[in-house]
Amino acid sequence: MxxxxxxxxxxxxxxxxxxxxxxxxxxxxxxxxxxxxxxxxxxxxxxxxxxxxxxxxxxxxIAACLAMSERGAGLLEGDRLRIMTVCNTGGLAAVERGTALGVIQTLHERGRLAEVLALEPRPLLQGARLTTWELARMGAPHRLVADSAGPYLPAKGEVYASRPRALRR
Structure with missing residues (x-):
């Protein structure tokens, strides 16, 4: 859309x-x-x-978001990834696909997404309203998580996305 x-x-x-x-x-x-x-x-x-x-x-x-989505999904290793998103970065923030949420959409289309943990309720509950709305429209499995859980979940290993290959030494 x-x-x-x-x-x-x-x-x-x-x-x-x-x-x-x-x-x-x-x-x-x-x-x-x-x-x-x-x-x-x-x-x-x-x-x-x-x-x-x-x-x-x-x-x-439109072209940049599509290229970013493809490149970003290619950098993440593994299947059945649990990804946390901290801000609304989908088509509502761009034109169609979006930036970081575009990467998530590509992972979902490729069958590599287990779940998205969506954060960020400020200032108008964008995470709660907009990100979850976009994820539901694309059919991606997701949960809304309180912002205060944001740092806790990765620290406990609840977010499963390997470091991108390009960032490894």
Whole structure:
């Protein structure tokens, strides 16, 4: 699903403040409307903000996220990986696939994902609302975990993702 796009002289975007209850596309026709949408976090995420401001940025973002997803999934070793994500980094923060959540989607598509542990409820419960919504849409197994458990789970070996080959000495 493309979460932000240009339609003629307007920008159409998913109003993220209404998720997960409703998926509504917002049509923005003026700079003032775009600024208001950004201020109320209807659109958020650095890639998405750039796309909202320029047509070619959209196409570059789509290509970069796909390449990042493929490369990132290739760097992680093993199957049945449990991955923790700390921020909403999917298509809602970009255009389609997303950044780190794009890697998770590729792992899921390749049958290498056991589970995603989604964190990060600030400032508008993005992890609880947006990340879990995106994971459910892709059919990826996931659980929402309280932020305070974030450091504890990797320390106890509950997050199973090998270090990327490129980072090994």
């Amino acid at each position: 493309r979460t932000i796009d240009w339609a003629g002289d307007a920008v159409e975007l998913v109003d993220q403040t209404l998720l997960p209850d409703r998926c509504v596309r917002l049509r923005v026709e003026t700079v003032a409307e775009l600024v208001a949408a950004i201020r109320r976090l209807a659109v958020r995420g650095a890639p998405a903000l750039g796309v909202a401001a320029a047509l070619r940025v959209r196409d570059d973002d």
